[in-house]
Amino acid sequence: MPQATPRSSLLGxxxxxxxxxxxxxxxxxxxxxxxCGGDECQDAADCRFDNSAPAEGKEWVCEDKRCxxxxxxxxxxxxxxxxxxxxxxxxxxxxxxxxxxxxxxxxxxxxxxxxxxxxxxxxxxxxxxxxxxxxxLEAPAGQILTGVAPDGGPVRVxxxxxxxxxxxxxxLRATNPNTVVVAAGDLIxxxxxxSALFHDEPTVEAxxxxxxxxxxxxxxxxxxxxxxxxxxxxxxxxSVDGCLDGDGFPGAKFKFLAANVxxxxxxxxxxxxxxxxxxxxxxxxxxxxxxxxxxxxxxxxVAGLTFKDEVQTVNALVPELRRQGIEAIIVVVHQGxxxxxxxxxxxxxxxxxxxxxxxxxxxMAKGLDDAVDVIVSxxxxxxxxxxxxxxxxxxxxxxxxxxxxxxxTLSKATGDVVQARANNVIVTRDVQEVGxxxxxxxxxxxxxTQRANRVIGWVAQTLRxxxxxxxxxxxxxxIADSQLEATKPANLGGAQVAFMNPGGVRADIAQGEVxxxxxxxxxPFGNSLVTLTLTGAQIEQLLERQWRPSGATLMLLPxxxxxxxxxxxxxxxxxxxxxxxxxxxxxxxxxxxxxxTANNFLAGGGDGFPVLAEGTNRLGGAVDSDALEAYLxxxxxxxxxxxxxxxxxxxxxx
Numbered sequence: 001m002p003q004a005t006p007r008s009s010l011l012g013x014x015x016x017x018x019x020x021x022x023x024x025x026x027x028x029x030x031x032x033x034x035x036c037g038g039d040e041c042q043d044a045a046d047c048r049f050d051n052s053a054p055a056e057g058k059e060w061v062c063e064d065k066r067c068x069x070x071x072x073x074x075x076x077x078x079x080x081x082x083x084x085x086x087x088x089x090x091x092x093x094x095x096x097x098x099x100x101x102x103x104x105x106x107x108x109x110x111x112x113x114x115x116x117x118x119x120x121x122x123x124x125x126x127x128x129x130x131x132x133x134x135x136x137l138e139a140p141a142g143q144i145l146t147g148v149a150p151d152g153g154p155v156r157v158x159x160x161x162x163x164x165x166x167x168x169x170x171x172l173r174a175t176n177p178n179t180v181v182v183a184a185g186d187l188i189x190x191x192x193x194x195s196a197l198f199h200d201e202p203t204v205e206a207x208x209x210x211x212x213x214x215x216x217x218x219x220x221x222x223x224x225x226x227x228x229x230x231x232x233x234x235x236x237x238x239s240v241d242g243c244l245d246g247d248g249f250p251g252a253k254f255k256f257l258a259a260n261v262x263x264x265x266x267x268x269x270x271x272x273x274x275x276x277x278x279x280x281x282x283x284x285x286x287x288x289x290x291x292x293x294x295x296x297x298x299x300x301x302v303a304g305l306t307f308k309d310e311v312q313t314v315n316a317l318v319p320e321l322r323r324q325g326i327e328a329i330i331v332v333v334h335q336g337x338x339x340x341x342x343x344x345x346x347x348x349x350x351x352x353x354x355x356x357x358x359x360x361x362x363x364m365a366k367g368l369d370d371a372v373d374v375i376v377s378x379x380x381x382x383x384x385x386x387x388x389x390x391x392x393x394x395x396x397x398x399x400x401x402x403x404x405x406x407x408x409t410l411s412k413a414t415g416d417v418v419q420a421r422a423n424n425v426i427v428t429r430d431v432q433e434v435g436x437x438x439x440x441x442x443x444x445x446x447x448x449t450q451r452a453n454r455v456i457g458w459v460a461q462t463l464r465x466x467x468x469x470x471x472x473x474x475x476x477x478x479i480a481d482s483q484l485e486a487t488k489p490a491n492l493g494g495a496q497v498a499f500m501n502p503g504g505v506r507a508d509i510a511q512g513e514v515x516x517x518x519x520x521x522x523x524p525f526g527n528s529l530v531t532l533t534l535t536g537a538q539i540e541q542l543l544e545r546q547w548r549p550s551g552a553t554l555m556l557l558p559x560x561x562x563x564x565x566x567x568x569x570x571x572x573x574x575x576x577x578x579x580x581x582x583x584x585x586x587x588x589x590x591x592x593x594x595x596x597t598a599n600n601f602l603a604g605g606g607d608g609f610p611v612l613a614e615g616t617n618r619l620g621g622a623v624d625s626d627a628l629e630a631y632l633x634x635x636x637x638x639x640x641x642x643x644x645x646x647x648x649x650x651x652x653x654x
Contacts, residue, residue, distance in 0.1 A: 122411055123178065123281050123410045125408045126176040126405065128181045129394060131334070135192060160427050160429075165400040173211070187221070193520045193521075193524075197448055198245060206440055207252070212252075213255070214287060217334065218378065225301045258272070261306075294620060298528070311364055328408065336361050337384060337393070338351075346385040356386060361388075373391060403424075404423070452515060454516045461511055471555020472650055477649070479628060481631065482628045493619045493621055496596070498597035500556065501601070513638070529623075530603035530618055531618070535593055540576060547575060564651070
């Protein structure tokens with residue numbers, strides 16, 4: 001199966017006439033301008049961000065550093081556009097109607113020439129896609145791998161930050177007036193404090209400024225439940241906290257899609273798809289999340305909802321779309337794949353068939369009707385650019401570090417996609433920040449300081465991340481205890497033991513009062529809790545896996561009531577005494593089943609514990625930081641602070 005060839009872009013690839021012109025315009029946007037100060041502007045992007053929508057038939061342009069409205073002009077298809085960011089097409093209601101018969105479509109829609117048909121019989125459409133943004137308004141840590149240095153070492157670049165993300169989107173949008181911006185789920189949820197403290201309203205407001213058009217729901221969109229998610233769309237203040245920023249919340253100007261999230265018979269939480277029309281040619285965008293969402297979200301977050309099979313959902317919609325005369329179909333789904341470690345952002349290498357990526361998205365791509373042209377994916381936080389079963393399949397890493405630029409050439413006669421090319425563009429920080437977005441971030445940075453100082457508990461001694469010779473730490477134990485308590489009720493998982501990974505415990509909590517900001521800092525990942533069933537023998541395997549053949553050791557932190565002993569001198573794989581494994585003093589029966597809680601990273605086999613991925617009857621739970629806050633509130637007060645737990649759960653034998 002051929003790999004999707006990246007189109008020419010800001011970072012360079014195989015240029016065509018159209019793309020060289022677009023790259024020139026883009027370069028002007030990225031490198032030759034500053035922000036808009038007062039009435040001054042440097043480009044049409046500044047005008048769009050700093051002003052309301054232009055009058056009908058008009059578009060914003062920047063002349064002599066002033067924003068003016070000029071009649072909208074359609075640029076030649078082979079020359080790009082520097083006239084700003086016109087509207088991305090006319091939305092269709094999505095209501096089925098009778099219409100054209102099935103006209104068929106090209107199997108792969110791929111072309112090796114890299115050159116768009118510039119004749120009047122085609123129309124060029126650009127889709128800008130990203131995924132797993134997770135409310136990352138500030139520049140995230142970590143870097144994107146860009147290549148290999150002469151000495152064989154990796155070459156990396158810092159990427160992301162919503163103010164830079166906004167500029168890259170604006171510059172790419174300026175290359176084609178027929179542009180739609182889409183996101184493949186987890187736009188919100190598991191967010192840093194700057195967004196999470198305000199129930200992710202800052203992220204929605206930022207995306208309104210940027211011009212996001214459509215977002216498929218992901219599993220983290222349901223962290224606070226469907227009612228709260230509906231508020232993200234419609235606006236209004238939070239039912240408990242109100243509008244913490246002191247003003248109203250308008251809701252999303254973009255549209256949430258949820259084709260496989262049913263609220264009843266033939267009813268979905270959000271529209272199943274959205275249709276955009278460009279020069280008489282319609283393009284359908286179907287949005288959905290992974291079917292397994294209930295397994296990784298707290299039950300209260302998905303109460304009353306049914307999550308349906310992704311492939312069956314899309315394939316059932318294809319005839320409906322074709323009756324509307326639609327042949328170009330893009331699936332935006334919160335499910336993904338896994339490339340080989342060290343792959344570059346536009347590669348498709350992996351351990352799957354033919355050396356391509358592995359993971360759920362591969363089977364999905366093969367199962368989807370051939371009418372589907374492009375799959376924008378996410379969930380795994382990976383970057384890849386593939387062609388699978390004749391369909392372009394992409395993912396843009398996470399946290400706004402990449403934008404996938406997908407260019408489609410559509411036949412005006414048939415509506416088919418005759419060419420589809422994709423390129424993952426790195427969101428570098430060597431561009432001018434967008435002023436309006438920067439002002440929004442600054443506003444919330446000023447507000448978050450006072451909110452983060454909210455006291456949620458008290459501790460009698462400093463809770464430390466530092467471990468003893470048995471791998472035990474006081475803070476790790478408190479976190480494990482909070483996770484057990486959050487999932488112990490039968491309706492929330494019926495957990496009997498919880499395990500915490502030490503790498504997820506990031507900072508000490510000092511003696512005295514504990515603020516929300518401190519608690520959030522020690523668990524900044526926003527992981528969800530998962531309760532699953534393991535046998536006693538699997539629990540023993542889990543414990544043995546703490547020592548690796550490489551010599552590395554990674555000791556899990558168990559919750560209160562769970563104890564065991566190990567011999568440091570015994571062979572790897574035989575260090576734990578099975579008879580010493582106890583829950584509340586009762587020996588674990590190797591053939592019996594037990595309910596075990598871990599965060600979703602561990603529960604998926606993270607940190608090299610694959611036995612957890614084998615757990616059955618999985619049930620999603622609360623976000624880890626929320627569980628810790630609830631535990632501190634329940635077990636501490638100023639008069640009676642929480643004592644540091646004794647380090648006596650793991651015994652080291654000779």
